[in-house]
Amino acid sequence: xxxxxxxxxxxxxxxxxxxxxxxxxxxxxxxxxxxxxCGSHSVSKQIMAPAVAGxxxxxxxxxxARKMQTMMMDVAREVRAHVEQNFDYVGDTFAREARAxxxxxxxxxxxYGEATPAEVKALKADGIxxxxxxxxxxxxxxxx
Numbered sequence: 214x215x216x217x218x219x220x221x222x223x224x225x226x227x228x229x230x231x232x233x234x235x236x237x238x239x240x241x242x243x244x245x246x247x248x249x250x251c252g253s254h255s256v257s258k259q260i261m262a263p264a265v266a267g268x269x270x271x272x273x274x275x276x277x278a279r280k281m282q283t284m285m286m287d288v289a290r291e292v293r294a295h296v297e298q299n300f301d302y303v304g305d306t307f308a309r310e311a312r313a314x315x316x317x318x319x320x321x322x323x324x325y326g327e328a329t330p331a332e333v334k335a336l337k338a339d340g341i342x343x344x345x346x347x348x349x350x351x352x353x354x355x356x357x
Contacts (some may be wrong), residue, residue: 221248222255287349296346300325306330307343315341 215234220226225248231237237258240246254289273281300323303310307326313319325346328336336343 218261219246219248220259221251221252221253223248223253225250225253226259255300290350293347293349296323296325299323299324300324311336311341311343312339315339319346322331 214230215237216228216230217237218226218228227249229237229246230296231240237246237257241256246256247254248256259299263357303324303326304326307324308330309339310319310326314324326342333343
């Protein structure tokens with residue numbers, strides 16, 4: 214069974230259940246789907262999130278877990294390398310530089326550096342975007 218959010222040409226919204234998406238298409242093409250408020254047969258599906266049934270949480274096998282960990286470490290390493298190669302390092306003046314860039318008092322550029330938790334909180338409270346840089350992952354050859 215599938216539930217669709219529907220709307221008629223008079224903007225009445227309603228829901229209906231169908232055996233499958235092809236059942237809806239078949240009934241709509243034959244004029245069998247109608248608005249329960251006004252009887253209009255000019256009905257269309259609306260955007261809606263699918264209802265997905267939950268499943269029990271499965272624990273990955275050790276091999277899969279190891280592959281997932283390696284993949285995540287590789288991605289973190291790549292993100293960090295990209296930032297280090299393409300952004301300006303500003304050290305512990307990150308919060309001040311980010312604020313100056315945001316306010317337009319210094320040139321706009323991509324930066325990275327260090328900031329205290331309080332500085333990060335103040336930046337975010339003022340609508341200044343910032344995110345933590347992934348820590349440098351350990352050398353793969355040295356991981357257990």
